[in-house]
Amino acid sequence: MLELDRVISGYGSSRALHEVSLTVPRGSLVTVLGANGAGKSTLLRVASGLLPIWGGDIKMDGRWMTRKSTREIVRAGVVHCPEGRQIFSQLTVYENLQMGGYLRDDRKAAKRSMDQVFSYFPRLKERVKQRAGTLSGGEQQMLAIGRSLMASPRLLMLDEPSLGIAPKLVQEILGILGFIQEEGTAVLLVEQNARLALQHADYAYVLDLGRVVMEGAGSTLAKDSRIEERYFGARDTAM
Numbered sequence: 001m002l003e004l005d006r007v008i009s010g011y012g013s014s015r016a017l018h019e020v021s022l023t024v025p026r027g028s029l030v031t032v033l034g035a036n037g038a039g040k041s042t043l044l045r046v047a048s049g050l051l052p053i054w055g056g057d058i059k060m061d062g063r064w065m066t067r068k069s070t071r072e073i074v075r076a077g078v079v080h081c082p083e084g085r086q087i088f089s090q091l092t093v094y095e096n097l098q099m100g101g102y103l104r105d106d107r108k109a110a111k112r113s114m115d116q117v118f119s120y121f122p123r124l125k126e127r128v129k130q131r132a133g134t135l136s137g138g139e140q141q142m143l144a145i146g147r148s149l150m151a152s153p154r155l156l157m158l159d160e161p162s163l164g165i166a167p168k169l170v171q172e173i174l175g176i177l178g179f180i181q182e183e184g185t186a187v188l189l190v191e192q193n194a195r196l197a198l199q200h201a202d203y204a205y206v207l208d209l210g211r212v213v214m215e216g217a218g219s220t221l222a223k224d225s226r227i228e229e230r231y232f233g234a235r236d237t238a239m
Contacts, residue, residue: 009052032205093124098150116183170193
C-alpha cells in the first residue's frame with residue numbers, strides 16, 4: 001500500500017533520513033523502532049507531506065505521492081496521528097472529531113465513522129460534550145486516534161501513542177489497533193515500547209541515525225538478542 005524508496009530528508013542542512021526504504025502492505029501493522037533521534041517521527045512527517053522530501057520516492061497504491069501536498073495525501077487515505085496528541089483542548093470531544101472529518105463531503109459516511117470511533121472508544125461517547133483539555137492523558141490519546149479515524153484512512157500512521165499513558169490504557173489502545181486492521185485499515189506505528197509494539201506488529205523496521213539497520217517479522221525481531229539488549233529495558237518489562 002505505502003512504499004518509501006530510498007527516501008532522503010531532514011531539517012535545514014542536516015540530514016535526518018538516509019535512503020530509507022520501507023513498505024506497508026495492505027491491512028498490515030508495521031512498526032518502526034529506534035532510539036530518540038533515530039528519524040522515526042521524521043519518517044512519518046515525510047510520508048504525510050509535512051516535511052519536504054530531498055530524494056527518493058513515495059508511492060501509495062502504486063501512485064506517485066512524492067510531491068503531493070498534505071491535503072492530497074489525506075485525500076489519498078494516508079492520515080497521520082502525531083506525537084503528543086495535539087488535540088484542540090478548548091473544543092469538545094465532538095468538535096475535535098468533526099475536525100478530523102473536515103475534508104469529507106458525505107455527512108452520512110462521516111456519521112458512520114463517528115459511530116465506529118465510539119464503538120472503539122466508548123469513553124469518548126460518554127464525554128462527547130466535554131472539553132478535550134479536561135480529559136485524562138489516555139482519553140486524549142483515544143480522541144487523537146478517533147479524530148484521525150474520522151478521515152476514513154486506508155493507512156493510519158501513529159507516532160508514539162503510548163507516551164505518557166498508564167500501562168493498562170496503553171494495552172487497551174494498542175489492542176484496538178487489531179480491530180482497526182480488521183476493518184481494512186493498515187497501520188504504521190512508531191512506538192517507544194519495543195516489546196509491546198513487536199507483539200502487535202506483522203513486520204518491523206529498526207532505524208538508527210536515519211538508516212534502516214534491521215528489519216523482519218515482528219515475532220522474529222522480538223526474539224533477536226540485539227533488539228532485546230538495546231530496546232527491551234526495565235520500562236518494557238514492566239509493561
